Amino acid sequence: MMMTKKKWTVLTLLVAGLFGGLQSSMACTNVLVTRGASADGSTFITYAADSHDLYGELYYWPGQEFPEGTMLNIKEWDTGKNLGQIPQIDRTHTVIGNMNEHQVTIAETTFGGRPELRDSTGIMDYGSLIYVALQRSKTAREAIKVMTQLVEDHGYYSSGESFSIADPNEVWIMEMIGKGPNNKGAVWVAVKVPDGYVSAHANQARITTFDLNDKENVLYSNDVVSFARESGFFDGKNKDFSFADTYAPLDFGAIRFCEARVWSAFRLMNPEMDKYVSFIEGESDERMPLFIKPDKKVSVRDVQNIMRDYYEGTPLSMTQDPGAGPYGKPYRFRPLTWEVDGVEYFNERAIATQQTAFSFVAQMRNWMPDPIGGILWFGVDDANMTVYLPMYMGMNDIPENFAQGNGHMLEFSWNSAFWVFNWVANQAYYRYSYMIEDIRKVQTELEDRYEAYTPAIDQAALTLYEEDPEMAKVFLTDYVHNQSRIAVERWKKLGEFLMVKYLDGNLHEEEDGIFLRNEHGNPKPAQFPGYDEGYYKRIVDETGDKLKMIEIPKK
Numbered sequence: 001m002m003m004t005k006k007k008w009t010v011l012t013l014l015v016a017g018l019f020g021g022l023q024s025s026m027a028c029t030n031v032l033v034t035r036g037a038s039a040d041g042s043t044f045i046t047y048a049a050d051s052h053d054l055y056g057e058l059y060y061w062p063g064q065e066f067p068e069g070t071m072l073n074i075k076e077w078d079t080g081k082n083l084g085q086i087p088q089i090d091r092t093h094t095v096i097g098n099m100n101e102h103q104v105t106i107a108e109t110t111f112g113g114r115p116e117l118r119d120s121t122g123i124m125d126y127g128s129l130i131y132v133a134l135q136r137s138k139t140a141r142e143a144i145k146v147m148t149q150l151v152e153d154h155g156y157y158s159s160g161e162s163f164s165i166a167d168p169n170e171v172w173i174m175e176m177i178g179k180g181p182n183n184k185g186a187v188w189v190a191v192k193v194p195d196g197y198v199s200a201h202a203n204q205a206r207i208t209t210f211d212l213n214d215k216e217n218v219l220y221s222n223d224v225v226s227f228a229r230e231s232g233f234f235d236g237k238n239k240d241f242s243f244a245d246t247y248a249p250l251d252f253g254a255i256r257f258c259e260a261r262v263w264s265a266f267r268l269m270n271p272e273m274d275k276y277v278s279f280i281e282g283e284s285d286e287r288m289p290l291f292i293k294p295d296k297k298v299s300v301r302d303v304q305n306i307m308r309d310y311y312e313g314t315p316l317s318m319t320q321d322p323g324a325g326p327y328g329k330p331y332r333f334r335p336l337t338w339e340v341d342g343v344e345y346f347n348e349r350a351i352a353t354q355q356t357a358f359s360f361v362a363q364m365r366n367w368m369p370d371p372i373g374g375i376l377w378f379g380v381d382d383a384n385m386t387v388y389l390p391m392y393m394g395m396n397d398i399p400e401n402f403a404q405g406n407g408h409m410l411e412f413s414w415n416s417a418f419w420v421f422n423w424v425a426n427q428a429y430y431r432y433s434y435m436i437e438d439i440r441k442v443q444t445e446l447e448d449r450y451e452a453y454t455p456a457i458d459q460a461a462l463t464l465y466e467e468d469p470e471m472a473k474v475f476l477t478d479y480v481h482n483q484s485r486i487a488v489e490r491w492k493k494l495g496e497f498l499m500v501k502y503l504d505g506n507l508h509e510e511e512d513g514i515f516l517r518n519e520h521g522n523p524k525p526a527q528f529p530g531y532d533e534g535y536y537k538r539i540v541d542e543t544g545d546k547l548k549m550i551e552i553p554k555k
Contacts, residue, residue, distance in 0.1 A: 058097050204254045401484055424439065
């Protein structure tokens with residue numbers, strides 16, 4: 001069935017008022033890779049925390065023991081609002097970022113869904129669910145059990161949410177939404193991604209129909225279908241029940257801003273997914289599958305680069321239209337939609353985006369001890385222009401430049417990785433096509449180094465671990481701290497280099513990072529590369545003869 005663009009526009013306007021603010025405030029992307037789909041037998045989960053107001057830092061909760069009767073304060077992750085208290089357990093696991101000491105990782109994307117199903121009386125928001133579950137779970141299945149039990153016992157505060165939940169052996173997608181005011185709990189479904197497959201989600205519910213009888217690979221709340229019937233959301237046969245269509249119906253915005261990111265991630269792992277471009281453009285309602293087989297095994301570097309995607313080489317490319325400016329910038333500052341003469345228009349929303357606080361690629365390896373097997377490849381700010389550093393789960397504390405509490409969203413600090421990376425990126429946004437080449441050189445230099453070092457670091461840590469596990473942790477801590485310090489210093493130097501090279505719109509010549517001088521030791525004359533021919537033509541088309549050089553008659 002085809003749907004006209006006019007109908008899609010109407011749907012967009014209807015839904016934008018309900019969900020638009022939510023999607024733009026916390027719009028994230030997850031890519032999931034199973035062991036059989038990865039190049040080395042790892043499982044992978046990615047995450048981009050794309051909030052305009054979130055400070056990029058690496059969270060840390062050391063495992064602790066608590067006396068009986070201890071209560072845990074729950075604060076909303078997005079705002080810091082106090083939501084209530086729940087009983088603390090007697091012993092928690094260490095958590096670094098979104099991975100714990102047992103290599104369990106949890107990430108999320110918010111899909112919103114039916115607004116009437118949010119319960120403002122609930123205690124557990126989606127962020128607290130993630131970080132409390134990580135402190136209480138040894139496997140992905142256990143994390144699902146912990147999260148669903150928490151909302152059943154204490155209520156679910158947030159809107160609709162998709163969670164990626166994985167350990168070194170299994171990868172799951174769980175989707176959850178509340179049941180309305182003063183109706184404790186949530187309806188949810190969790191589907192295991194089959195081995196050898198990959199999946200993704202990006203702020204739109206993606207689990208449609210599911211096998212109600214497959215107890216091994218599909219888990220769900222007892223009332224996931226019955227609640228929909230009672231609420232008037234669904235009246236078909238159980239086998240035809242679709243979670244996504246019932247609790248978060250698609251609209252054009254959900255497709256173009258959210259499903260499009262899934263499509264782009266999928267096409268980078270299997271080019272056959274290009275056939276869904278008509279769906280992404282709103283011309284077809286043939287939905288993409290929940291998971292696909294990649295055309296080749298996926299490496300950690302492949303997944304890192306997926307997080308840097310901005311639709312290059314596709315019909316959704318952001319580098320060619322007027323919004324790209326004279327230097328092909330693949331970014332559009334917010335708002336995401338705007339209106340001219342009563343007609344609504346939009347910008348593309350790619351995986352890589354300027355407002356990212358932090359992103360990561362979680363790598364979980366079942367053939368190694370957990371402190372060595374779990375690596376959170378972590379970067380702050382825009383994923384396209386960050387460096388993914390290896391944060392081993394065995395480290396005893398967090399590098400100072402990335403540590404929680406070091407810096408603030410409203411206070412610039414040269415000691416903060418978040419601010420140093422933002423400083424470089426914000427220079428590049430205004431002369432992107434030139435500066436990205438310089439940034440890529442340093443980015444590749446550092447990430448090539450980490451890739452080359454990892455086998456040796458793994459082996460050295462394993463050797464130490466066999467003799468003394470605590471010494472192995474000290475070794476990994478020193479390695480991570482050293483590399484983090486080097487990376488931040490290298491990025492500062494990169495920023496200084498960009499400032500000099502492109503000062504005042506000029507271009508100073510350099511070779512291998514050394515600026516060229518004339519025979520007298522002074523700078524070689526600056527170059528003035530100007531804009532490309534296409535941009536000059538746009539200026540002429542818009543201004544006509546206003547800027548045209550004319551000849552003044554001689555007297």
